[in-house]
Amino acid sequence: MRKPCCEDEHINKGAWSKQEDEKLINYIRTHGECCWSSIPKAAGLPRCGKSCRLRWINHLRPDLKRGKFAEDEEDLLMKLYALLGNRWSLIAARLPGRTDNEVKNYWNSHLRRKLINMGVDLNKHRRLGNRFLGNMNLGWSPSSWATQVPAGSPGVQRCSSCAPTSYSHVDDDRVSDEASSLKDGTRLLPDLNLDLNIRSPSFLHSPGGQGQQHHDTVEDMKEDMGESSPTLMLFR
């Protein structure tokens, strides 16, 4: 029987109060993000470390972008879901200012329904294999990502003894189980490019190259396939 992480009866649960938020923000501004399990005691918060971490990551970080998803974010989210599946933290890492929880909620409440309404069977949908990925320009590199996402939140120092937390880097290893097996054991995701320039899948071409059409852009594909939404094609 697993012991609950917050079994202390003095631990608060439920919505955070303004005072609690302020305590946590002040503590992290002073000491950095470090050792979540000790933060509640050190900051004088009647919360468990897990709860503090979640509150900070999902609501208090200064670099968060709130509000409705823009159309391009929505489009990128669909592409990333097609590529990564329900790895929300990885998807969120590629949507600057968005959290995994936010991405997950948005997917479940908006996009899933949208796709279902469009007749996309998400149960049938499986993550794309190397057929498709091999034709996508996934030129992402950890260094390029590092230039897009700061190593820490603006104005927030990091404890020198601690590794960065998840949103400040992309956890390549955790992607590896499926993605790494896609292409001769070569890890693909470290090369993921946020541009996600999609080239038409080779399986759409005639195999011999005779009469083979080369689609350099999504627009080309749309023209050829008469598709209104290139992203939707990922789910078909």
Next chain:
DNA sequence: AAGACGCGCAACCGCTCTAGA
């Protein structure tokens, strides 16, 4: 006006993974 219903979001739960002893 009020009760029912649905939706969106915040937070919790329980699991896996990893690092250190």
Next chain:
DNA sequence: TTCTAGAGCGGTTGCGCGTCT
């Protein structure tokens, strides 16, 4: 090598709010 604690993740739940009847 094994054990343990902490961190992180995805799934699920519960609450508040808006809309509908």
